Amino acid sequence: MSISSTVPTMNARDMEFQLFEVLGVEGLTDRPDYAEHDAISLRATLDVARQIAADKFQTHYREADLSEPVLENGKVRLLPQVKEALDAFCEAGFMNADRPLDEGGMSLPFSVYQACLACFQAANVGTSSYNFLTFSGANVIRSFGTEDQKRLYMNPMLEGRFLGTMCLSEPQAGSGLADIRTRAVPQADGSYLLKGSKMWISAGHHELSENIVHLVLARIDGAPPGTRGISLFIVPRRRVEDDGGAGGVTGQDNDISVVGLNHKMGYRATVNALLNFGENDACRAELLGEPNKGLSHMFFMMNEARISVGVGAAMLGVAGHLYSREYALTRHQGRHPGAKDPALPPVPIIEHADVRRMLLTQKSYAEGALALCLYAATLVDDMRTAETGAAREHASLLLEFLTPIVKSWPSEFCLEANKLAIQVLGGYGYTRDYPVEQFYRDNRLNMIHEGTNGIQAVDLVGRKIRLKDGAALEAVLSEIEAEIGAGHGTRTAGHARQLERAIGDVRACSNALRQLDDDMRLQTANAPYYLDMLGHVIVAWMWLRQARVAAAALTAGVSEAEESFYEGKLAACRYFFEYELGRTEHWGRILTSQNDLFLRVHSDWC
C-alpha cells in the first residue's frame, strides 16, 4: 500500500511558526554572515527541502524498510531510490548549506539548515543518514585536516562523490571508548597502517559513491592507555591518488573487509556493518589532526550530531502525530459514553476523549521536542555569529549544558508518542500496511546511538551541572525566568507561575546533587530522573514561549484556519502543563532523597 506516501510527515505551518514567529530567524539575516538571505529566501529554501523530501525520500520509506540491505559477493545491495534521493539532496546544495557562499555553501543560518534537514529526517530517516554522516565527517576534516586532506577528502564528500562514516565502537567496546583496541602503526612516509574491528558502522559499506571516507578512532602504538591515547584517522575504502588537483580514486582497495551486516529492528534503509581494517596488513590511514586528540576532535562535532538525533526523534514524533490525527479524523467508530443509541451513526474517533488525549500527548511531545531542537540550533547560530564575544560564549554555555537533554528527551518521549500513534490506529497501527509501526521501530534507535540516554544522564549530572561551577545551569534557568517574566496574559500567566515553582524544584534538586560532588557514584546513581525532570521543565519552557506567541496572535486577530492552529498550540501547552509538568515533583522527590538503592543492591538481586 502507498498509504504512507499520502499524509505529510511534517507540518509546514508549524515549522514556519517555530522558526519565524517564535525564534525570529528572520532577524538573523541582519548579521553579516547571513546577509545574502531575507525571509523570502529562507522560506524558499525550506520549500525546496520539503519538496525534495516528499518527492524523493518519503516515497521509498516503506520500501526501504521491507528491502533491507543485503550483502552479496562483498557488495551491499540497496534500493536504487536511495541513491536518487541522496543525489537530489546534494544537487540542491544541502550538503553544505550552512557554509559561506565562497566555500560553495548557501550561507544559511544553522537553525534554518536544521529545519531543512528535519524535512528529510521526517520523510525518511534511514535514507537521510548517508548524507548526514558525510557532511558531519566533512566538518571534522574542515576543522582539523590539512589543506591536502580537505582537497582530497572533504571536497569530494561535500560534492556527494565520496560518502562518510564514523568508526568509534568496537565489538568489545560500545560506549566504553577508553577500551578500543584498533592499532595504528606509523610508517616511514608519515602514514599509518591500521588494524582492528569496528562495529555499528552506519553507511559502512555500499556502492552509492566512488569512495567511502571512514573516520576511525585508533591507538598509535605506544600511546597512553585510555581515552588520552586515542587518535583520529582518515581511512578511505579505496586509496586516493594525489594528482595535485582534485585528486581521484585509484582502483586499489584499502584492505577493509565487511564481516557482516547488522540486522536491525528499524532504521533499515541505513546499512550497518561490522568492518575489519587491515586483515592483510595493508590498510593505509592518514592521521587527522593531532595524535592522541582523536576523541576531542571527534566530539567537536558531537554537539551538532546530538542535535541531529534529537531532530530525527522529534520528526518521527511529528510524523506519527500527523498520521494518527488524519486517521482519527476519518475513522468512524463508537459513540460517546452515555449516548449508546445504535441508530445514531458512529462518530469519528477523534471525538473520543481518550483519542484526543493520545493526540494531544503526541503533539505536546513532538512539537515540544522540535521546539527544543530548533532552539538549540539557534544557539549554534549565536555561537558562530552573535555580535559580541560575550554573546557567543553565553550561547556556547547554554548549548553545552542543554545538549544531553536535546539528544535524550526527544528520543525518549517521541518514542512514547509513536507508541500512542499505533494505539490510535489500533490493530491497523500494528500492521505494516500503515507507517506508524515503522516510525516506532525506527525511533527506538535514538535512545541508543550517539551516546545512550543513560550516558547522557551521567554527562548531565556528573559534568554539566558543575560546569563553570554551576554557571551553565544558572544561565539556562535565567533564560527560563526571562520567559516567565515576558508579560503573560490571562491565557498563559498560570502556566508561567507553575513553571516558576518548577524552577525552584530544579534548583533544590541541583543543590542536593552538588552536595555529592565528592561521591560521584551516589551523585550519578539517580541521574536519569534528573534528566527527565530537567527535560520536562525545559520543554515546558518551550511550550510557554509558543503559547505566549500564539495568544498574542489570537489577540491580534486571525483567520479561522489560523485560529485553529494557534488554539492547538494553546491546547497542547495546556496539556503539557496540566498533565505532564506535575511529573517533575515525583522525580524531584527521588533526587532529593539521595536514594542509594542502585548502589547497595547486589548484582544477583537484580
Place this chain on the structure above:
Amino acid sequence: MSISSTVPTMNARDMEFQLFEVLGVEGLTDRPDYAEHDAISLRATLDVARQIAADKFQTHYREADLSEPVLENGKVRLLPQVKEALDAFCEAGFMNADRPLDEGGMSLPFSVYQACLACFQAANVGTSSYNFLTFSGANVIRSFGTEDQKRLYMNPMLEGRFLGTMCLSEPQAGSGLADIRTRAVPQADGSYLLKGSKMWISAGHHELSENIVHLVLARIDGAPPGTRGISLFIVPRRRVEDDGGAGGVTGQDNDISVVGLNHKMGYRATVNALLNFGENDACRAELLGEPNKGLSHMFFMMNEARISVGVGAAMLGVAGHLYSREYALTRHQGRHPGAKDPALPPVPIIEHADVRRMLLTQKSYAEGALALCLYAATLVDDMRTAETGAAREHASLLLEFLTPIVKSWPSEFCLEANKLAIQVLGGYGYTRDYPVEQFYRDNRLNMIHEGTNGIQAVDLVGRKIRLKDGAALEAVLSEIEAEIGAGHGTRTAGHARQLERAIGDVRACSNALRQLDDDMRLQTANAPYYLDMLGHVIVAWMWLRQARVAAAALTAGVSEAEESFYEGKLAACRYFFEYELGRTEHWGRILTSQNDLFLRVHSDWC
C-alpha cells in the same frame, strides 16, 4: 544465531515462590475438586509444561518471526515446528488441564494451569495462541452449546484435531461491536446462512488441523440494532457430518474465503487474516446459545482471556528481564564513575547504577505483573471451588473489578520493561540477533487486543467502580488493608504505611469520580490515569505480599543462593515503593482536578 534458545524465558524459582509460598496453591488440593493432586503432582505438571515449552516452543521463537505466514494458492504456509509444538501441548493434556478427570482433564487448579500456560507464552507467545484460542472457544461451547455441538465441535477441539478462532471485529468495526454487519439468515432446517467480513482473525486460516471452528458474532435478520441484536455462531471451515458418533469432517468447504493476511509488527507466528463468510451464499452456521445473547456468551470467557493477555505480557517482561540480566552479568564495559584508571579492567555492566536501575525496573514490572495475574487466577479457583457461596461470590466480585487492570497494567508496563531490556543490550539489543527486540514487538500487541487499554480504562471508571454501588472497589481495598495489617516487620513496615496512604488517595479519587455519575463523559475523560493509579497501587500490594513472605523466609534462615533470591524480592519491592508508587500522586491530582481538557478541545486543535 541461537542465542535466544540458550537463556530460559521464565524463572522456575520465582514461579514456585509465587504459587506455593505466596499464593499457597498447595492448600487448594484440600478442596474436593482438586483432591487428585498434591504439591508433588502440581510441581510435576509445571515441570512438564516448562520442559515442553523449552524443547518445542522456544526453539522456533525467532524462526517463526523471520518466516512470517504466507498465503499461497489459498493455503497458509507456516513453519512445521508450529504443528509439532501444538501437538506436544495437546498430547501432554494442556488443552483441558483445568477440567475434571472425568471430562478428560487433569483436575488442575486454574491458577496452576495458568502458570503452566505462562511457560508456553514465555517461550513462544505466537505459537501458543493457536491452542489458547481453541480451548477458549471450546469453553464457550461447553457453557452454551447443545450436547451435539459439544460432541461435534468441542471434543475435537480439545483433542487438538480442530483448532478454534474468535471472529468479533469487522473492517469497519474494531472495538465498536455495536456496529457489526455480518448477517445470519435463518434456514428451514434450523441452521443459518452467514454473510459478512471479519477482520483480525488470529489463527483464521492454516493447514494445522483437520478443521477450524470459527465462533462468529453476527446479526440474525430482524434482530434489534446495537449490541442487543448480536448472536453467536459456530461456523466450521469444512462442514461437519453427524454420524451419531464422534462426527467427522466432510470434504465440503463451507464458503469461507481468505481475503488476505495481516502483516504485523510482531506476534508473527500467529497467522492473522481477513475472512469473508458466505461470498457464494453457502456458509452454514449453527447458532450457539440463545439468539441475541451473542455478546454476553462471548464475554463469558473474556475475563479468562484477559487474564491470559496479562500473563502473556508479563511473561514477555520476564523473558526480557532474564535475558538482559544474563547479558549484563557477562558483558564487560566501562568503569565506575570517578574510577577511570584505564589499566583496570572494565566491569560487568551490571555494576553500573543505570543498568541496575533498568534491571530492577524490569523485575518489579514483570514479576509484579505475574503476581497480579496469578492472584487473579486464584480468584477463578475460588469462584469455582471455594467452600461457601459467599466466598465464591466475593472472589467473583474481586475478579470482575480487577480484570481491566489485569489485562492493561502488564501490557503497558511490561512493554516498558522490554524497552529497557533492549537498552541494557544497547546496539546489540536493537538487532534481530538477540531476542529482546522481538519481545518488544510481540508485546506491543497486548495493549491493543482483547479490548484496548483505553477501553479497559473506561470499563474500570464507567462501570467497575460503581459495581454494586462501590462494593467491588471496597472489597479490593479491604483485601489490601488486610495485607497492610498482616504483621510487617522492620523490612516491610515502611512500605505498608506508604501503601496505606496510597489507599487513602485511591478512595479520594474514586469518590471524586463517583460524584460525576451523571456526567459520564467527564467521568471517563481521564480514565487512563485512574487505571494507571489503581494499577500501581494493586501491584504495590502484590509486592508487599511477596516482600513479607521473603522477609519471613530470610528470618527463618536460608541457603546462600536462596538468600539472593529473597533479597532480590525485597530489592524489587523497595524499588517499586521508592521509585514507582509515588507516581500515583501525580495521577491522583489529575483525577481530583476533574480536568475537562479532552472534552473542551476541538478536534482540529489536537
